[in-house]
Amino acid sequence: MTQVRVRFAPSPTGFLHIGGVRTALFNWLFARQQHGIFVLRIEDTDQDRSTDESIQAIIEGMKWVGLDWDEGPFRQTERMELYRSHAMQLLQQGQAYWCVCKAEELEARRKEAEAKGLSPRYDGRCRNIGITNPAGDAALRFKAPQEGQIVVDDLIKGKITFDNSAADDLIILRSNGYPTYNFSVVVDDALMNITHVIRGDDHLTNTPRQIPIFQALGFPVPQFGHLPMILGSDKSRLSKRHGATSIMAYKDMGYLPEAMVNYLVRLGWSHGDQELFTRQELIEKFSWKNVQSSPAVFNPEKLLWINAEYIKASQPSQVAQALVPLLEQAGLHEQVKAVSPEWLAQLVVLVKERAKTVVEMVEWVRPYFGESVVLEEEAAKKFLTPAIAPVLDKLLARFEALPAFSKQVWEESFKKFVEEEGIKMGQIAQPVRVALTGRTASPGLFEVMEVLGRDRTLLRLRQGLERAKAS
Numbered sequence: 001m002t003q004v005r006v007r008f009a010p011s012p013t014g015f016l017h018i019g020g021v022r023t024a025l026f027n028w029l030f031a032r033q034q035h036g037i038f039v040l041r042i043e044d045t046d047q048d049r050s051t052d053e054s055i056q057a058i059i060e061g062m063k064w065v066g067l068d069w070d071e072g073p074f075r076q077t078e079r080m081e082l083y084r085s086h087a088m089q090l091l092q093q094g095q096a097y098w099c100v101c102k103a104e105e106l107e108a109r110r111k112e113a114e115a116k117g118l119s120p121r122y123d124g125r126c127r128n129i130g131i132t133n134p135a136g137d138a139a140l141r142f143k144a145p146q147e148g149q150i151v152v153d154d155l156i157k158g159k160i161t162f163d164n165s166a167a168d169d170l171i172i173l174r175s176n177g178y179p180t181y182n183f184s185v186v187v188d189d190a191l192m193n194i195t196h197v198i199r200g201d202d203h204l205t206n207t208p209r210q211i212p213i214f215q216a217l218g219f220p221v222p223q224f225g226h227l228p229m230i231l232g233s234d235k236s237r238l239s240k241r242h243g244a245t246s247i248m249a250y251k252d253m254g255y256l257p258e259a260m261v262n263y264l265v266r267l268g269w270s271h272g273d274q275e276l277f278t279r280q281e282l283i284e285k286f287s288w289k290n291v292q293s294s295p296a297v298f299n300p301e302k303l304l305w306i307n308a309e310y311i312k313a314s315q316p317s318q319v320a321q322a323l324v325p326l327l328e329q330a331g332l333h334e335q336v337k338a339v340s341p342e343w344l345a346q347l348v349v350l351v352k353e354r355a356k357t358v359v360e361m362v363e364w365v366r367p368y369f370g371e372s373v374v375l376e377e378e379a380a381k382k383f384l385t386p387a388i389a390p391v392l393d394k395l396l397a398r399f400e401a402l403p404a405f406s407k408q409v410w411e412e413s414f415k416k417f418v419e420e421e422g423i424k425m426g427q428i429a430q431p432v433r434v435a436l437t438g439r440t441a442s443p444g445l446f447e448v449m450e451v452l453g454r455d456r457t458l459l460r461l462r463q464g465l466e467r468a469k470a471s
Contacts, residue, residue: 004036005195008062008069009185011043012054015246016061018298019200019230019238022264026227027198028067029265029286039192040072043185045178050077061247065257066279071192076184083179086187086217087140087172095216096172098131098138121168137175142183142213144169150208155198155225155288162208170209182209190219201226225288228295230267238298254359255303256322259310263303268296276309308356316345322358323348323365330362335369343451350443350451368451373438373460380467383431383440389468391421391428392435396461405454411446435464 008024010016031038040062044050059073076083090096099122110120127143144167152160172183179187185206189197204226214221230238238245250260262277269292271277271285311319320341327336336344347365355361367373375384398417402409418425433442436457442448449457 002195004031004034005039005193006031006036006198007039007041007189007192007194008067009041009043009188009199010058011046011049012051012058013046013049014054014057015248016058017245018247018250018260018264019245021061021065021067021247021260022230022267023198023200023227024062024067025065025261025264026269026286026291027196029282030196030198030288031070032283033286036195037070038068039074039194040069041074041076041188041192042072043076043181045076045181045184047178057248064251065247065261074188074192076179076188079184079188080177080179082191083184083187084173084177087179087183090142090172090213090216091140093216095143096140097127097129097143097169098134099126099141099169099171100131100134100136100138101125119166121166124169127169139171139175140173141169142172142216144209145212150211152207152211152224155196155223156228156291157201157204157226157293160204164208167208167212172213182206183213186210186213186217186219189222190214190217194222196225197222198225198227201228225291227291228268228293231295231297233297233299235295235297254322254326254357254361255307256310256314256319256358258314259303259307262310263306266306267298268292276306276313304356311352311355311358311361316348316352317341319348319352319358319361320344323361326358326362327365330366332366332369339369347451350447354443367437367439367442368448371456371459372463373436375434375438375464375467376440379434379438379440381471383434384464384468385431385471386468388428388431389465391423392431392461392465392468394421395428395432396458396465399461400458407446407450410449414446431464431468432461435467436460 006027008020008027010020010024028038030036042055042058044055055073055075062069087096091098101122106122109123113120113123122141126141131138145164146167148164150162150164152162154160170182171180173179188194207224207226211221232238247260251257258279261279261282265277265282265286266275269286269290271290277285323344324336327333347368348361350368351361351364355364395414395417398413399410402413415425418428421428429445430440433445433448434440436442436445436448436452452460
């Protein structure tokens with residue numbers, strides 16, 4: 001059996017779009033499942049729009065979501081001679097011809113055809129002239145078949161038939177010697193031995209244009225699959241007005257790459273009612289038959305839910321790693337340097353049930369850095385009052401007298417204190433919470449103490465007591 005070889009071939013004209021990531025992901029899953037090869041190719045022949053910055057953005061985005069490639073990245077601009085030699089082969093075979101029609105002439109004929117209600121395709125004026133040595137600017141066109149049909153057995157959409165009577169004689173080499181998209185793609189896919197071309201369905205109309213070129217060059221035709229586009233909530237094509245479309249924007253917003261992968265796979269593919277998958281499960285269970293043929297709607301709320309689930313389920317050390325750069329951006333660079341990775345992972349465990357994104361987690365963990373804590377003024381006014389000061393003083397003295405620090409010992413001592421004082425738990429728990437975290441909402445009180453440690457717990461209780469006395 002022929003080894004499966006697939007490719008992801010973005011154009012470096014901007015950031016890596018989440019639609020592109022989904023296409024790459026489906027190719028990657030198929031390759032990994034079939035023990036095949038995943039190729040990364042950069043289609044950078046558009047000199048006006050392609051940039052090195054965009055190439056780096058593509059690579060960075062691919063690495064962030066963990067889509068490793070086996071070959072590449074190849075750049076089309078480094079393969080120009082290959083395109084020219086194959087174009088000349090078609091010319092020699094009589095399957096291509098020089099066209100000397102000027103751009104303004106072509107535009108005038110296009111408008112004339114449209115006015116008559118005809119297809120605005122090239123009228124074949126230079127097709128049978130037999131120009132051999134064109135003077136001045138000339139483009140090379142492919143002689144497209146004029147009769148019969150092209151049948152595509154699409155992996156996702158099923159059987160699709162195209163009538164050759166509507167085919168256009170495509171330019172394959174521009175007058176500046178640069179290949180066009182439809183030609184360079186064919187040469188690359190053929191020479192890279194690509195067995196399956198999986199791409200967005202905005203390329204569906206390119207398929208009947210490319211297949212005859214494969215055949216004319218004597219190359220095997222790969223199997224095609226066209227993924228439906230991703231729509232926004234208003235059912236129009238996903239764009240910036242629906243929210244972020246760059247994959248790296250989601251990193252900056254605090255999403256985990258594993259959550260993004262899970263969500264994007266489920267955006268157009270299903271396996272029963274299962275929502276959450278490990279990467280290995282995705283590889284094992286992925287199949288083209290379960291990829292839907294209709295467009296998928298991007299749902300930010302669903303993505304947020306999946307991300308929250310991943311934060312809860314992921315290894316704390318992994319979440320902590322994603323948290324570090326965001327903490328540094330939040331001005332906590334020195335504080336982060338002062339703590340161990342193990343302590344940071346412990347802090348993640350403390351707050352992970354409360355945060356839906358890693359950015360949210362920054363605000364939840366902020367109170368646990370540093371010796372002192374910034375008190376929310378409303379919380380301090382409500383709970384750190386002169387009336388609570390004597391009770392807080394007694395509790396502090398009890399904690400200071402404990403010979404050892406442990407969550408269990410302090411919790412038992414606290415509960416015993418409440419019983420002895422004849423007060424309700426909430427009467428003292430909320431003031432203690434505010435003293436330790438500056439807020440009225442936090443994880444479990446004794447879990448907080450455990451993360452803060454003995455010295456900082458006592459220090460913050462003393463500071464809270466001082467504030468209560470001074471109120």
